[in-house]
Structure formats: C-alpha cells, structure tokens
Amino acid sequence: MDEATRTRIFKAIDQSISPAEFDRLQDAIEQDDEVLTEYLRAITLCESLSEIAAGQSAAELTAPDASPGRVPQTESMQRSVARRFTFGQLAIAATLLLTVGSVAFWLGQQRNRTTHVTDLGEQTEPTRESQIAGHATLRRSVDLKWPAHGSTYRDGDVLSHGPLRFEEGVAEIDFFCGATLIVEGPAALHIESDWSVEIARGRIRANVPPAARGFIVKAAGSEIVDLGTEFALEVKSENARVEVIDGEVEIRGGEYDGNHLLTGQRQWLKGSDTPESLDGLSTFDELQRRRENAASERFAAWQAHSHELRQDDRLIAYFPVAGTAAGRVVRNEAATGAGLDGKLVGPVDHATGRLGSTSVGLKFGRPGSRVRTRIDGEYPAFSFACWVRIDSLDHVYNALFMSDGYETGELHWQIHNDGRLMFSVMVDDTQKVRHFSELEQREVETAGLARVYYSEPIWDISKSGQWFHLAAVYDPAGRKVVQYANGKQVGSQEIIDKFYIEKLRIGAAEIGNWGQPFRKTPWFSVRNLNGTIDELAIFAAALTSEEIAMLFQNGKPLGY
Amino acid sequence: MDHEPDREQRYSEFVALLARHDVSIRRFVRSLLPSRDGVDDVVQDTALECWKKFSEFNSDGSEDSAAGFIRWACVIARYKALSWQRDKARDRLVFRETVIERLAQAAIDGLDQQELEQSAIESCLARLPDDQRRLILSVHSPGQSIAAIAQETGEAARRLYSKVNILRKRLLECVQQRLAAEVGNG
Structure with a gap:
C-alpha cells in the first residue's frame, strides 16, 4: 500500500481529511481489500491506544501502605473496560420498557462493572495467562552495533518472529528448541519459529544438540537441516557456503537438494570463492573470552567512577555491592561511615552482579530476605539510585528501599506488580484519611496522610532478568518528584501543598524488604523483592536529570 | 399466560450478554462511522433494538450462543449505523452505503481475531x-x-x-x- 493511502487513513481517523481525499479513501476501501483491512486495523489501533492511555492516566491518590490488606485488582485492561462502559443513557431509556425491579438489577450491574470487574462472576473473561511472543533468546553478545533503524535488543531479551539485523559484533542466540547460533556481523536474519531461521547475510556457527535435531537454517534458496552437532555457514551477497564442523547436515531444495554433508565436508550453495575453510569463525569459547575481557574492562571503568562517587558530599549512604567481598555485611562507602553498614538478614545470597562474573550482587527472593540499616538525621531532599535485576514482581508491592513502618517524614520506594515504580513519603502519620477502597467497595479509613507518586510502567515479565538503573528524586524545594529508569525520566509529578513536607527522614530501614517491627499483630505484609541489587546510592539532595543519566552511563553493564 | 418471571430472566440474560460484548459492539460501530461522533447514539439504539428483538435471538446460554449474540448484534448495529449516517449525510462527511457494507462485512469476519489483535497491539506497544x-x-x-x-x-x-x-x-x-x-x- 502506498504511503499516501496510509496517511489518508490516519487523516480520516483524526478528522482532518478533505472531502476530495475522503472520496479517494472510500474508493480505495471499496476496491482494495488491503486498504479495507488496514483501515479497520488502524481504527482498532487508535481506539486501543486511547483506552490504554485512559487506563494509565487514572489519577491515584490513595496511600496503599497504610492499609496492607488492600489488594487493588485494577489492571490497566480492567480499568479501560470500565471506562468504556457507558450505558447510562440506555438504563434511563430502558425504564420505559421495563419494570422497576429489572432496572434496579441493571443499575446494579453497571455499578459492579464500572468499579470492580471481577465481581461479575461468570460474565467476566477468565484471567488471561501471561504470554510473550518469541522463538529465541539473545543469550549474550559482544560489541553489537545495531542499525539506526530497526529493532535493538539487550542480552537476555526474547527475540520474536521477524528480522534481526546488526552491523558489527558477535551474538549468541539460543533458539527455544535448543539450537544455538553464534552470529558474526554484519548479519541479517529472519527468525521464523523455534525451529527455523533464514540467513540473508552473516557468518554463523550453529550448534545443534540431540534435542534440537531437525533445526532448519535457510540460506541462498536452500534449507540446511542439521542432523546433529555443529556446522558453519557464511552468507554474502554474491555467494554462500556451508561446512560441517562435526556431525551431519542435509541440504534440501535448490541445486543441491538431497545432498548430505559429513564432518569436514563443504558445499557452495551459491557462487564460489576461495577454497579456504571457514575456520576464522568465532567459537563458543572465544565468545566467552571476548565477553569476559569486555566485562572486566567495564568493571574496571565502573570501579573508577565508583571511587569518584564516594567523594560526593551529598551522599547519605552508598552501597557499591558489585565491588565488595562476600560476607554478611554490606559496607557503606560514603563518608558517613561504617555506622550505616547494612546487615544481611535471612535468605540473602550473593549472586553475580551486573558487571560480569567478578561482580557481586545481593539476591533477595524470599519473605525473610532483607538487608537492614539505620540512617538517622533529617534531610531536605532525597535522591535514590540503584541497579536492580528484577526476576518477577511476585507481590502487590515489591520493595526496593523502605523505612521501617511508615512514620512522618519516612519514605517507601517500591514497585507495584503492574510494573510502575512507586515513591512515597509519609506527610503526617497522625491524620486519619478516608478514601474509597475498590476492594471493599466502601469508604475506608486509613492512618496517615501520604501520597504515592507512580511512574509509568517500566517492567513486565518480558523484562525478567534484565538489569535496570532505577532512580527517584524527591525534591520538596522544587515541589516535584521525578522518577527514572535507565537514565530516562519515567514520571514527574508536582508536590501539592497538601502533601508538602520539609523534613525528610529514613531511620531504621531495609533494602529489598519492608520491616514492621512495631506492628501489633504477628502478621506481616510480604513485600520482598524477587531479584538482585548490586548498587544503591542515597543522596540528601535533588539530583538533576543529567546527573541521574550520568550515574546510568557510568554504571551500565555490557550491551546497554 | 403470565410472562413476567420469564421476561425477568430473559432480561438478566440479555444484560449479561450485552455487558460482555459491549466493547466489541462499540468497536464495531466505531469502525463503520467516520469518527467517534455518533458512536454512543448508535450503540444505544443498537442495544434498545437488540432488547426489542431479543425474543428472536435463540440463546441456550452456551458459548456458541454467546458468540452468536455478538454477530447478531453487529448485524443490527450495521443497520443503525447506516441510518445514522443517512440522517447526517447532508451536514458532514460520512461513508457511502456501499463502503459501510464492506466495512461491516470485514469487521464481522474479523470478530474472531479481536483478542489476538488486542494482544498484538499491547506487545507491539511494549516494544x-x-x-x-x-x-x-x-x-x-x-x-x-x-x-x-x-x-x-x-x-x-x-x-x-x-x-x-x-x-x-x-x-x-x-x-x-x-x-x-x-x-x-x-
């Protein structure tokens, strides 16, 4: 379809189309099925975008920390369904037709529908199982350079159906069937399924274990079916050849249909060139070595930045876990000293950090996992920044850094299970605040006046295992709360008078969990992080977005 | 014969079907009108008409009949969309009847794909x-x-x-x- 038609479609949807153009669009819809389909799809897209946007912008002023029992069910999907449901007028019109009892029933349905969809029982769709589209994983890479236009991926990302191109570097790709490709750039692939890939350009070494026997690589009009172990392939614009390193492959289609190649045998699929073997190809060990070297360079660079950062006199505390030794204490390297050291409590394990095998992270994952510290004093502002690898958001609220309890001036930094970052400060713990609880369908009273500042969603299950640099800046003087993910702003909200507070505190606090030592019942809210933290810095000042971006740049792992 | 209890039950059934398919009907109507103007009116007219004619719709409460309901409602919605545009043809841009027919047919054919399309949009957006x-x-x-x-x-x-x-x-x-x-x- 030509660009002009596409543009016309959007102009029509946006109501900015001229009558003459509208006529041409109508002609095209009538004459061309492709335009017809595209028009309908564009309408659906724009409607969906509006619904998703409406769902996201629903303002929220509640203070979830004050009522741990409250479990909001409002996934964005349900929120948007609720907003769309506006049969109010029909309800009025219906009174003409129906008995009073029926209308009451109708209205009851409406109320349920607009507030809490799951109450509708059999009328609701079953909870949708989470799904990700994809056929392979980019397991690791070295020095990848992505083209200016097209998709880019990070190590650990799931690769979906479609093209994968890069200009330089080496990537190791694990297909879900078990086959592994090492691809040297410049490369252009088209991932077709768990079992097949087409190579338009690139040098490839394919390793196919017994479980993946039958894996198909398409190149130069032929299919190379691996019958076990390892082969190499080189595809250029003018020629293409395959060489079996170990085992056997079968060639299907094209000129050499039916040929079997055994260990050491080569075949030109297209054109021909030098008779040399393909032995210049990267091996798995080599890739590993190159990666380790690159990782240790990155690690050394980070250490230099980290030493510099320790001199920053705005630091309240700094835990550069990645560069520390294993032990049950995590050291505060800021000038504020050892009094603020964190103590590992319960099942907190040392895991690999974000900067390769020499770096260390703290793995949280169970309800009793926590690192405790105590930070006294009053502060005019807060900036929190950490590197975290989120494995899953198991709980409604998942802790990053939380003051014990929730008293006036104290903060909570956590992640909602819908992927939004949350930062909040208790403004006045003596006030009682009434708000409408969606769960209980009534007004409830909670202790304390606080506002939760949410970012836009930054995480979903497809990001599991990726490292994120997260930051929150709480700036009472500047009257704003700004949140960041990987150096980019993902939320900025004003601190209005009602929620203004001058003196901020931390007190006894936890990394990766929430301590409630003075609760009056044996029950506690489960908020442990399921993931790894390998660096955390807390500043008594509002860092600028340039400074946050710099922290991200100085600390980012390979492939970012 | 006293129809009242029967009618009550039919009504609950109708409301349940309508609530479940509201989004689909709304989307369907939107795709037949050149803008969002009128979508509310047409959806409302459609819902009323569906209730008036509900006795003609054979429902046995099964999944098949639920899927049948949306198709049935879309056919009614198509007429409502046509007549709405006929009324407005003089003062604004509206689709020709032949175009509406084609859009309606294609949209009804695409009803089965709705869920897939929605999840495709969500994952593309996430990318x-x-x-x-x-x-x-x-x-x-x-x-x-x-x-x-x-x-x-x-x-x-x-x-x-x-x-x-x-x-x-x-x-x-x-x-x-x-x-x-x-x-x-x-």
Whole structure:
C-alpha cells in the first residue's frame, strides 16, 4: 500500500481529511481489500491506544501502605473496560420498557462493572495467562552495533518472529528448541519459529544438540537441516557456503537438494570463492573470552567512577555491592561511615552482579530476605539510585528501599506488580484519611496522610532478568518528584501543598524488604523483592536529570 | 399466560450478554462511522433494538450462543449505523452505503481475531522505546485531541503529527507481522 493511502487513513481517523481525499479513501476501501483491512486495523489501533492511555492516566491518590490488606485488582485492561462502559443513557431509556425491579438489577450491574470487574462472576473473561511472543533468546553478545533503524535488543531479551539485523559484533542466540547460533556481523536474519531461521547475510556457527535435531537454517534458496552437532555457514551477497564442523547436515531444495554433508565436508550453495575453510569463525569459547575481557574492562571503568562517587558530599549512604567481598555485611562507602553498614538478614545470597562474573550482587527472593540499616538525621531532599535485576514482581508491592513502618517524614520506594515504580513519603502519620477502597467497595479509613507518586510502567515479565538503573528524586524545594529508569525520566509529578513536607527522614530501614517491627499483630505484609541489587546510592539532595543519566552511563553493564 | 418471571430472566440474560460484548459492539460501530461522533447514539439504539428483538435471538446460554449474540448484534448495529449516517449525510462527511457494507462485512469476519489483535497491539506497544510509547499514548489520552494537533498549522504541530503518524504506521506493521506469525504457527 502506498504511503499516501496510509496517511489518508490516519487523516480520516483524526478528522482532518478533505472531502476530495475522503472520496479517494472510500474508493480505495471499496476496491482494495488491503486498504479495507488496514483501515479497520488502524481504527482498532487508535481506539486501543486511547483506552490504554485512559487506563494509565487514572489519577491515584490513595496511600496503599497504610492499609496492607488492600489488594487493588485494577489492571490497566480492567480499568479501560470500565471506562468504556457507558450505558447510562440506555438504563434511563430502558425504564420505559421495563419494570422497576429489572432496572434496579441493571443499575446494579453497571455499578459492579464500572468499579470492580471481577465481581461479575461468570460474565467476566477468565484471567488471561501471561504470554510473550518469541522463538529465541539473545543469550549474550559482544560489541553489537545495531542499525539506526530497526529493532535493538539487550542480552537476555526474547527475540520474536521477524528480522534481526546488526552491523558489527558477535551474538549468541539460543533458539527455544535448543539450537544455538553464534552470529558474526554484519548479519541479517529472519527468525521464523523455534525451529527455523533464514540467513540473508552473516557468518554463523550453529550448534545443534540431540534435542534440537531437525533445526532448519535457510540460506541462498536452500534449507540446511542439521542432523546433529555443529556446522558453519557464511552468507554474502554474491555467494554462500556451508561446512560441517562435526556431525551431519542435509541440504534440501535448490541445486543441491538431497545432498548430505559429513564432518569436514563443504558445499557452495551459491557462487564460489576461495577454497579456504571457514575456520576464522568465532567459537563458543572465544565468545566467552571476548565477553569476559569486555566485562572486566567495564568493571574496571565502573570501579573508577565508583571511587569518584564516594567523594560526593551529598551522599547519605552508598552501597557499591558489585565491588565488595562476600560476607554478611554490606559496607557503606560514603563518608558517613561504617555506622550505616547494612546487615544481611535471612535468605540473602550473593549472586553475580551486573558487571560480569567478578561482580557481586545481593539476591533477595524470599519473605525473610532483607538487608537492614539505620540512617538517622533529617534531610531536605532525597535522591535514590540503584541497579536492580528484577526476576518477577511476585507481590502487590515489591520493595526496593523502605523505612521501617511508615512514620512522618519516612519514605517507601517500591514497585507495584503492574510494573510502575512507586515513591512515597509519609506527610503526617497522625491524620486519619478516608478514601474509597475498590476492594471493599466502601469508604475506608486509613492512618496517615501520604501520597504515592507512580511512574509509568517500566517492567513486565518480558523484562525478567534484565538489569535496570532505577532512580527517584524527591525534591520538596522544587515541589516535584521525578522518577527514572535507565537514565530516562519515567514520571514527574508536582508536590501539592497538601502533601508538602520539609523534613525528610529514613531511620531504621531495609533494602529489598519492608520491616514492621512495631506492628501489633504477628502478621506481616510480604513485600520482598524477587531479584538482585548490586548498587544503591542515597543522596540528601535533588539530583538533576543529567546527573541521574550520568550515574546510568557510568554504571551500565555490557550491551546497554 | 403470565410472562413476567420469564421476561425477568430473559432480561438478566440479555444484560449479561450485552455487558460482555459491549466493547466489541462499540468497536464495531466505531469502525463503520467516520469518527467517534455518533458512536454512543448508535450503540444505544443498537442495544434498545437488540432488547426489542431479543425474543428472536435463540440463546441456550452456551458459548456458541454467546458468540452468536455478538454477530447478531453487529448485524443490527450495521443497520443503525447506516441510518445514522443517512440522517447526517447532508451536514458532514460520512461513508457511502456501499463502503459501510464492506466495512461491516470485514469487521464481522474479523470478530474472531479481536483478542489476538488486542494482544498484538499491547506487545507491539511494549516494544516501542519508552519515549516513543509515552508520546503515542499522550496524544491518544482522553482530553488530548490528536485531531486538534492534526488541524493546527504551525510547524511544530506538523512535525509532531508526522512523528505520531510514523509511530502509528510502525505499530500497524508490527501488529500485521504478529498476526501473520500467529496464523503461521497455528
């Protein structure tokens, strides 16, 4: 379809189309099925975008920390369904037709529908199982350079159906069937399924274990079916050849249909060139070595930045876990000293950090996992920044850094299970605040006046295992709360008078969990992080977005 | 014969079906009208007409009959959309009847794909870089009229509009690819 038609479609949807153009669009819809389909799809897209946007912008002023029992069910999907449901007028019109009892029933349905969809029982769709589209994983890479236009991926990302191109570097790709490709750039692939890939350009070494026997690589009009172990392939614009390193492959289609190649045998699929073997190809060990070297360079660079950062006199505390030794204490390297050291409590394990095998992270994952510290004093502002690898958001609220309890001036930094970052400060713990609880369908009273500042969603299950640099800046003087993910702003909200507070505190606090030592019942809210933290810095000042971006740049792992 | 209790039960059944398919009906109507204007009116007329004719619709409470309901309701909605546009033809741009017929047929044929399409849109959106996703959602959020941006004549508005269109085209391509892949993988 030509660009002009596409543009016309959007102009029509946006109501900015001229009558003459509208006529041409109508002609095209009538004459061309492709335009017809595209028009309908564009309408659906724009409607969906509006619904998703409406769902996201629903303002929220509640203070979830004050009522741990409250479990909001409002996934964005349900929120948007609720907003769309506006049969109010029909309800009025219906009174003409129906008995009073029926209308009451109708209205009851409406109320349920607009507030809490799951109450509708059999009328609701079953909870949708989470799904990700994809056929392979980019397991690791070295020095990848992505083209200016097209998709880019990070190590650990799931690769979906479609093209994968890069200009330089080496990537190791694990297909879900078990086959592994090492691809040297410049490369252009088209991932077709768990079992097949087409190579338009690139040098490839394919390793196919017994479980993946039958894996198909398409190149130069032929299919190379691996019958076990390892082969190499080189595809250029003018020629293409395959060489079996170990085992056997079968060639299907094209000129050499039916040929079997055994260990050491080569075949030109297209054109021909030098008779040399393909032995210049990267091996798995080599890739590993190159990666380790690159990782240790990155690690050394980070250490230099980290030493510099320790001199920053705005630091309240700094835990550069990645560069520390294993032990049950995590050291505060800021000038504020050892009094603020964190103590590992319960099942907190040392895991690999974000900067390769020499770096260390703290793995949280169970309800009793926590690192405790105590930070006294009053502060005019807060900036929190950490590197975290989120494995899953198991709980409604998942802790990053939380003051014990929730008293006036104290903060909570956590992640909602819908992927939004949350930062909040208790403004006045003596006030009682009434708000409408969606769960209980009534007004409830909670202790304390606080506002939760949410970012836009930054995480979903497809990001599991990726490292994120997260930051929150709480700036009472500047009257704003700004949140960041990987150096980019993902939320900025004003601190209005009602929620203004001058003196901020931390007190006894936890990394990766929430301590409630003075609760009056044996029950506690489960908020442990399921993931790894390998660096955390807390500043008594509002860092600028340039400074946050710099922290991200100085600390980012390979492939970012 | 006393119809009242029977009628009550039929009504609950009707409301349940309508509630469940509201979104689909609304989308269907939207795709037949040139803009969102009139969607509420047509959906309301459709719902009333559906209730009047509900006795003609054979429902046995099964999944099949639920799927049948949406098709049945869409046929009614098509007539309502046609007559709404007939009324408005003099004072605004509306689709020709032949175009509405084609759109309606294609949209009814596509009802089965709705869920797939929705999840394709969500995952394509998730794939966009953060700043682009923010932009596209912000111009589509309630109260923000992309139409207003499109009609402005300033250089900045034009640039913004063309940026938004590039993103929408990219999303459409992505959705297209995903749906094709879905069919391909059975």
